[in-house]
Structure formats: C-alpha cells, structure tokens
Amino acid sequence: MQKLPKKTVVIVGGGLTAGLAARQLTAKNVEVLVLERGGSHAGSAAATLPGQRDELRWDSHQGLVQDWSIETYTLRHNGNETALPARWMEAFLPGEGLGGAGNHWNGHTWRWSEYDPQIRTRYETRYGKQAIPKDVSLQDWGTTYAELRPYHELFEKLFGLSGKAGNINGVIQPGGNPFEAPRDGDYPQKPLEITESGLVFKATAEKLGYKPFPTPAANSFGAYVNPDGQKLAACQYCGHCERFICEANAKATPQVLLYPMLAERKGFEVRLRCHVLGLIYDEGGKRVTGVRYVDLLNGQEYEQPADVVILGAFTMMNTKLLLTSRIGKPYDPLTQTGVVGKNFCYQASSNMSLFMKDRWFNPFMGAGSAQLCIDEFNNDNFDHAGLGFLGGASISAAVYGSRPIKTRRLPPGTPRWGTEWKRANAEWYAHSMGLNAAGSCYPHRDNYLDLDPTYTDAYGQPLVRMNFDWRGNELAMSKFVTEKMNGIAKAAGADIVGPANPLKAPFDIRVYNTTHITGGTVMGADPATSVVSPRLQHWDAQNLFVVGASVFAHNAGYNPTGPLAAMALRLGDDVASYVDRPRDL
C-alpha cells in the first residue's frame, strides 16, 4: 500500500458538513483534503435542462443516490431475528458524489427547539424523573443552543434562507413560528410564495387557533449573494427539488455555494472517486494517523496520513468507519454499555390527502420547502402530562412538485387501474393536496447500529446492520399527532378526506420516509454514554472528530440540517484552533 504525503486535515465524505468545516479551516490557512467516493454531477444531465426534469431517472431509479449494489444496509426489527439486506432501499436516500445528499435535499432548514440539546433535563424538570421510560435512552447533548446560535446565524446567511422570523431575541413575531428558538433578526430572504394548498392550510389552521408559518427554506426566494460572494438565483417552483439537482442554482447546496469557492482557496483539495476503507488507529497513543482508501480511478489502495481526521460522511458511514476501525466501544443493548452505534433514530411521519373539487392546487408548481406549517404539537411544545408518550411532530401542507409517477393523490376506494382509475387521476390530480406530520423519534435501547455478521459490501467489508423498529413511544406519538392532523383536514372543507393513518410497525424499507436518520456516534459530556465530546472530538482519539446527524443523541420533529450545519461550522473553527495547539477541546 502506497503511503502518500501527509495532509493537515483529511475529511471523509464530500458533502455539506465537509464543505462547511473546510470553509472555516481554509479561511485560517489550514490545509484540507476531502475524500469523496463519488464523482461530480456538475454539468451532467442531472444538473442541466432538459435531463434534470426526468422523474424516472433521478427519482424512481435514484440516479443521485448511493449505489446499493456496492453498499447497502441490513435490517432486523428485533434482536432475535436474522437481519436481511435492503436489496433496494427506498426508506432513506444517502447521496453519492460531491455535495452528498446536499445535492438532492429539499432545503428545509430548522433551528431546533432551544431546549433540544437539554432534552432529558427538560422532560425530567417538567414532568418528573419518572416521565422518561426506562428503555427510552434520551440524553443531553453536552452543548446548548446558545453555543450554536452564532453558527446558525452564519449558516442561514451562507445558504440565503427564505423564511419568516417567529422569535427575534425573545420577541414573538406575528406570521412566524412562535416556538422558534430566539434569532438575531429576520431570515436573509422573504418566505417563498405561498401555494394554493398553503392558503387552505393557513386559513384552516388559523380558524382552529394555531399559528401557521412558512417553513424556513433553502430554496431561494430571489437573487441572493451570500457573505462569501457566492450567488443563488430565484426559485422557479419547478417541482424538481428533492431527489434532483437544481439546474437554476436556486437551491442552496454545497455544490453551488461551497465547493466552487473552496476550489479557489489555497491548501484545499478534493479527491473524487476515493472510497475510504478505514482509519489507521494508534490505540495506545489514542490518536489516528490517517485513513486508508481505494482510488477508484486505478483500483489501488493508499494510506493517506493526516494530523487530524474528520468523519463527515453520512450517518451510517461515520458509524461504520468507527466500528470497522475498532475505535471506541461498540454498544451492547443487553448490558446497555458501549457507545458506538447507540441512539440510532429516524423520523416518525404520517400523512393524508384532501380532495377539493373547486380548488386548483396545481401541485406541479412547488419547491422543496414550499410549505406552511404549525408547530403546536411538535417536540415538547405542548403539555405531555398524562399522554403516555414524549415528543411530537410538525404538521404541514407541502407542495414538492407532485411529479406524476410518484405523487398522484387518489380518493380511497379508487381502483388501481382501468378507466375508473384514469378518471380519478384526471379528476383529482390538480384538485388534491396533502398534509404531513414529521415527527420526532426518540432513542430506544434496542434501536442501534452494528456490523452485520454475514453480509458484506463490494469492498469486502461488513454492512452496517440496522437494529430498528418503531417502538411504543413513537407509535403513540404518531397516533396523537395524526389525530390532530385529521382535525385540520376535517376543518378544511374538503369534499373527500383520505384516511388518517398513523405510523405503523414494523419499519418498512420499501416506502420513503425521510433521509433523516440520526445517531450512532452521539455527542455528550460523558464518555460512558457518548462517542464524541460536546466539541465533537472523539473520546478515544484526540485528533479524530465526527460531524453530521450521526452525533445527534435524539431526533426531533425537525429536519436535521440546521444543527448539523451549525456544528460543522463550529467544528471548522475548533479544528483550526486544535491544529494550532492540539489538546482536549
């Protein structure tokens, strides 16, 4: 194996977190090498017209998503079962190629609740020590919103968010989210245009006494120049956002706003088509010395030495690399000891359809975050006393574009083919809208990641095994919130209201849920229950850092991008300081 010249910082994975950390590092003249397993989509059919508007290629056939033939995940719902590999994964969609999942994301960008990093303390303080069931392993993150707040501010400016502030320095703002964590000021841009279904949702929610607001969006309201001089164009509401690359440069992504700028910076390098196989770990010295990777351009394996390694890959890969490199103690659910793989969480969602003959919803005009939302039943924004569960969900009316292969809402009882099926499609496509509840998923002692004992990837390494199912807390939460969503649906004056089905076990890989899987390398103040410190420094390897949703100790009813981006920016500053003076941060 050839040993290459040492780099100061090597980042595994060329996605959003790597781009943000590299922005901070290179600004302080720290040398950065990013290793990305995929290529670049820039200029390809995926990123240009007319090929970009191909639902079959990019959506149905997952053109921008991880190649499952190379690497997939196995799943078992309980410890007494044999895990089987997802031959074709629909439930969540890790990206491949420079930009990562940031290429095909929808752009929902939340700051989580101010209390989220102290979630255990919050529940115990409000409802008593007994409120959290024994098998729900909620824990505090060891950081605070106040610490991350300046980085949220920075990220939102860099990504030009469109939205309506709900809480400016503690003063609640009409039209915004009253449950929002306090912000310094307005969003960088005005909210996206409201859709017809948004109007229906807004009117209904207000009638019921809720406070609807536009979801903070990384779809650009107008032309925008960020503090780095990088540009976004105005969103065209083309309906090809999630699962697609925005050819109009109107979706804020690492490929638009970070990597082209970084390419011009001294000391920055991206090596595409380099698949990292493992970290080189000096267990006695409690440090890593570099990474091993296969260069896909020549099939050769290389050792890349580094002063600092940052794991910035997708949730599953961050966990896998720690497990295969034997860094940190793997989690054991029987003894509830060990840490790597623990607190693996997902997002507990449900949705329903409304049909209104006289309303033209035109669902093909939409954007990834063209969405009106209420937050009254999310997280701990409501009183959980006596409810028998913790957590909650946002309820929203979104229009992502209703591309016709996947999204045609049909009234219950419609036949699956034939003339009556066509009639229902013709009658309702333009006259239907959806509601969605995007919910929290709290950790459970039996939900965790480890290495599969049987199945391997194309590189001969074990697959990551998901030990996961929807547990009682999430099922009860979903039942409650879905009923609240049904209340909105029934008050909307629809001709037909589709069934309000809460989340059901067992977890099903055949149906897209969200790509928001979290945990596995969680952060915390206690090395006995966390993989990395509150500054994302590995407890067992001082010069190894991990960033991304894999460090989240639970999943809230919000998309993960806001906090993981804030943490990536903070990490860039932290690592620059660490490079100057290596130490426990």
Added chain:
Amino acid sequence: MSEEDHDVEKRRGFLRQLVGAGSALPLAPGLAGTVIADMAVAVAEPAAAETAVQPQAASPVAGYICFGPEEAAFVEALVNIMCPADEFTPNGVDCGLATFIDRQLGGDFGRGAKRYSRGPWLAGKPQHGLQLPLTPEQHFKAGLAAANKASVAKYGKGFDEIAPADANQFLTDVAAGKFEDPRLSLALWFNELVYPLFTQACFADPIYGGNADKVFWKMIGYPGLPATNAVNMIQYRGKPVPQAKDPKSIVDFS
C-alpha cells in the same frame, strides 16, 4: 368473429406492429400461422408497406428488445386490460406501455442495476423488500410464466386469450394473492414489480417509450417541461394553468 375473438385480435397488436414495421422485421419462426401469412405479404411488398405506414410520433420505435412473441402477447394483453382504450387514452399498447416495459426490462433496470445481489438468500418479511436472486427481467418473465399457468388452470387459456372481464378479474386476484404459485409469489410479482412498471410506463417522460404523445400528462393536466413557474406561481395560483393543456417533454427540448 365473436366479440371475444375480436378482443383477442385487438390485444395482439404486437404482431400487427411487427407487420407494420415492414422492412425492419426480423423473421421469427413459430409465430401463429395467420400472422406469418400477413408478414409474408408485408415482406414481399416492402415498398407498399413503407408507403402505407407512416411513422407515428406516438410510438417512436416499434418492436421489442427483450420480449419473445408469447411474452409480448402477455404484456400487450396486460397493458390493454390495465389501460383500455376509453375517453381518456388509447389502449395501453398504443400508449407505448408495452414498449416502455420492454425497454426497462431490457436495460439497466431489468439487469438489476444498483440492486444488492450478494447472498445468502433468506425469506424476509415484506418490509425487507424483495429478497430474490433474480434480476427484475428474470423475475418479470418467471412471474409472467407462472401467471400464464394460473390462467390456463383457471380459464383453460393463456392470459392473452381470456375475455377482458376475466382478465381484469384475474389481475385483481393475482394482486390480492389468490393465485399463489408454490415457487413464486404472484402477488409480490404483480404489486412490487409489474404495477410500478405500469405506472412508470404511464407517467414517465415519453422519451422512454411510454406515455405516448404525453397522453397521460394531458389526462391529468401535468405540464411537464420546462416548469419554470416563478410567474405562474402568482398568476395562476388557484386557477388552471394553460401549459397543463399542452405538456412538453424532454423530447420537445432536445
């Protein structure tokens, strides 16, 4: 010709398309006698056939790349049952649905591109997704053969020869798991492979051979490309969008 026979004849559009293709026709042995006679005529008079048959925008490239004649007859019957000619669209064959399915199964998708295919192979729960060593093309054809066998057992005829009402009921029963072959789940075959291909054939961009003339997009009012709706968002909020009446596809912008 009885009504039933007439219908069978209609559903054998595959063979008629072969005839229509005229000069490009590879002569496959073993086709039904009457059709061979027709073909002979067509081949004997290629000039006449070429002048008589105008190229149709609706069906850009006739013929199949991965269906044998019997498989084609099955698929044509299937798409014509699932998409009969009516006030909304022409029949499934004329909408290009069989062409779409053929091209998909004959290409990357059919060969299992991006599917994880390492063993061991174990029976899972439905929620694990299909756990089959077969490629989608192999699976499709194995299921097709099993479904045909079930049709013969129940109706005494292959699927493409039974009356439309029976064929419709047959598919309903297959989808509901009423015809389980001991070696292959026909319900999974239909629900997780055939049905998604059918909806893709209807609603994918016509560049893939289905949704001919954007007929399904017109049916629901999906405008297709270019979808630059910044102005439409405001101008047509809550109103019909004119472009939905005349959709455009990738082909129109290529």
